[in-house]
Ligand code: SF4
């Protein structure tokens with residue numbers, strides 16, 4: 001029974017990854033694309049990194065002011081299968097930092 005609970009928990013985690021994990025996945029796509037480079041401070045800061053640990057993600061999320069420009073410009077936004085939605089995922093990570101630090 002305990003093992004089953006562990007498997008269910010693991011499946012739930014895989015189905016809805018932590019915001020930092022999801023943001024890191026999206027920024028890997030952005031780092032290859034770079035179309036939004038001039039939109040705000042997030043993208044130049046992103047290009048200086050090759051991978052995105054949770055600390056980096058909290059920093060980058062707090063550079064975002066949720067203007068939405070990158071979502072409107074993005075060719076990989078939903079319904080594309082990449083599902084890139086930077087403002088939403090940054091807001092989720094930012095929300096966590098407010099709970100933890102503010
Ligand atoms: S938000 Fe979309 S268009 Fe902008 S850099 Fe990322 S993948 Fe490219």
Ligand code: SF4
Pocket residue numbers: 036039040041042043063064065066067068069070071086087090
């Ligand atoms: S929503 Fe955030 S990441 Fe996207 S362009 Fe605006 S400030 Fe930059």
